Amino acid sequence: MTSDLYLHLHPKGSVEDVFSNAMIGQQQLKNAVLEVGEGAVAWALEEAANSLERLQGEFQTVPDLPTPEIRLNLETLILDILMSSLSKTSEHQTLKLIPSMARQAARREVPFSSIVKNMRANQIIWVNNFFTASASLTMTPSTIQRLVTRGAGVVDELIEHFVICYLDERQVLMESQIARRRALVEKLVGNEVTLGPLDLKQIKDDHGLDLQHHHIGIMVSDINAKHSADLGKLQRNLQDAIAGDTALVVSSTQHVTWAWVSTLNAPTTAQIKRLEETLAHLSGARCALGEPAKGPAGFRRTHLQARDVSNAATPSSIRGIMRWADHVLTILLGQDLEKAAWYVDSVLGPLAYTSEKSSGYRQTLGAYLQSGNSLLHGAEILGIHRNTLVYRLQQIEVLLDYPIKERELEIRCALHLVAHFEQRVLKAEAGQPATSV
Template sequence: MGFGMSRLQAAILFLMTMISKPAVFGSRLIGDYMKNLKSVFAYFLPSCRADQVLSQALVAPVVLELAISKVGEKEVAWGLELSQRSLAVAKSKFSYLDSFPDMEVLKSLELLMLQLLVRMSGHDADVGLSESMRAMAYKAVRMDVYFESIVQGIRETQGLWTKEILDSLDISIERQNISQLVMMLALVFDDAVKDFFEGCLAEKELLLEESLVSKRRLVEELIEGGLSMGSEVVEAFKSNLGVDPDKFYTAIIISSARAASKANKYTLRVIGELISNSSLVHLPQADGAWLWIATGTPPLKRQISNLTTSLKSAEIGIYCLGETVRGIEGFRRSHVQARALLELGKQYSVGRVLQWPTHAAMAIFIRNKELTDWFVKSTLGELASTDQKVESYRETLKSYLLSGNSLMHAAESLGIHRNTVVYRLQAVEDILGKPIKEFDFSLSCALALLDLKPRD
């Protein structure tokens, strides 16, 4: 299984020996240390015998990573529920890390994902954590400090260990060498603990990647339109992706605004896994994630509004939402829309959350920048000038069109007299050479495109 797995196996063997037979080492300090270590796992793996704990702890590093990186109380709570729900599968499937139940473990994420979606859409009452689970989750917030203090305990207590340890091992050694040997044992144990957690996290990442290969292939073929929508494809969609083809899908693309660091990549992955209430999370690049929200009925406008409000406060990057469409074709169409919005968001400063159809026209236009520039110039002519007087004409025209061609509303929004609006609109028609009403839609599009500011 590679170098990482052999390190993991060695660490597990060493730690399991010490957990199952602490008396062999004859030290109350070591025994207390192992008792504390076991209590750490008890948070995540309740009702496990000591000799089972480490072999079934593949899910625990998810929570530990969240806690240690201090991403916040809610994230730790969600991570705790993820770990506990995965345990039910882990208990029955894990055999000392020889196998990994990819589909089952991935499916165990679903309730957690739905719970987060519901929270983000403002419906805590529909799906939520139980009070006992919530209490455990917030108790785990301090696990970062607890875990770090336990590891630090090795260094703090190594100088207090005595010849009692060596006597219990029936080792004859000169007193002056005791300190050196005890320090060596402490370092070996310290390394084993680190190897265990690092190995678990690396192995989980590797296995998760492998389990998603078939899903990715099917997802990519679907969104590229490479599959006909026959019965076989529908069945593959349902069985391989684990979702109902009759549901409504809202595609979301998350894109980091900057090159992702190791921490940012991990956070992006966790967000991608948590925000979707199906297992449909695809990571085509290190700085982005594709996901789909599946619902039995179309989400209410208020739910989408609450979701976008939550996303705007995030600091990851750009969020692009396609419209909600039913079925496999909807699954594809919503994603294609989100990808078009992503291109708009990467090129121009139009906000952090882009939605279809709100930004649809601009997204379609900028797919061909050369044609877009030609369209703006041919439609606006001299009205695209940066001259201050012409800019005032342009702002007046924009307000007039946005107000539904109402002179009164345009005047109110600009804070000027109605006659001034009439004068400026007449000047606009003189520049354009024809009445505004003959091509007001084209003018609206051209003005919006002219206002687009390239992203830094």
């Protein structure tokens, strides 16, 4: 039975023309006519068509706007609103259409806030137009309240469902993009690859990364970047650090993240400093940086440098923001700690023990070399008399069984390993527990 509430509604055009241009299915159209009347349905469909024109103007920059699907959604929504005022239990057909529309909007990267705003605007326009068309009628306050609140309820439910579906699809798309990025960078850093102009263009189109630029590889450890939102935030922060350029972030494991900052021109000292300041704000994280390098080969090289710094830092005392240039000696000498311990033992001999006495000898030797082999300055560093330093150095040479000057470079390298890896490259004296490497 048709409700009397909407008998006064009629379209500006002919009912036949409105019905013939509608996207809604014939069975749904018949059901709506039985519920609210032919004139009211035609009025609603005409309102939907007008809303579509407004929407097309607002979203004209969106590529391949799915106009038929949008019109079907608008038609179904306004009919759901009309029928909701007649029955609380009426089924909202729009909810069946929302998942598809939400997925399309997410794939086109249309901000859902714009879509929600448009839905609310249509709701207000339809309500205003309805009451304008109903000006000659006398409605009780309860009827007016029912019309407004139930109609708003339909739109609220629709928006909630749309946002959930939209965000779910964005999450799927983000995770897919992360997987593609991971596959790309693993290919680029795994082995040197030859890339033609078309390959470079495709990578730039898909990931926004121009491999011909200058790159700084970054390895971030002890950061929980499990979720795409964490990666997105890190990427935005890196991009803000060097304004106008691009950043690429890929999660390697739950606690290790690979990143690159790419610039058209070689990054300046000031830009690198800003980048380091940005990374320093990552609470609890350890960040390793490769040196700036250009092109696809540079993309790989700077990453491998950052990786080597990170690997060397794990068993050592290195902390904070670490650049490859500052730690390259540690990286080269400490790649194999077992062999590094052999080297320390070979060069320092009795000075390679973990004991306090051996530590004192190493401290004396280090101060002397740090002073540029100056007895006076070396003694000042240690806070002892010059003659005391001479005596200690004589004792050290007896223990080493060779003159310090004869193997100065080897001694410096051995002391460097001890400074960074400590007991991992030292040996225990008889009776002391051995330290595992």
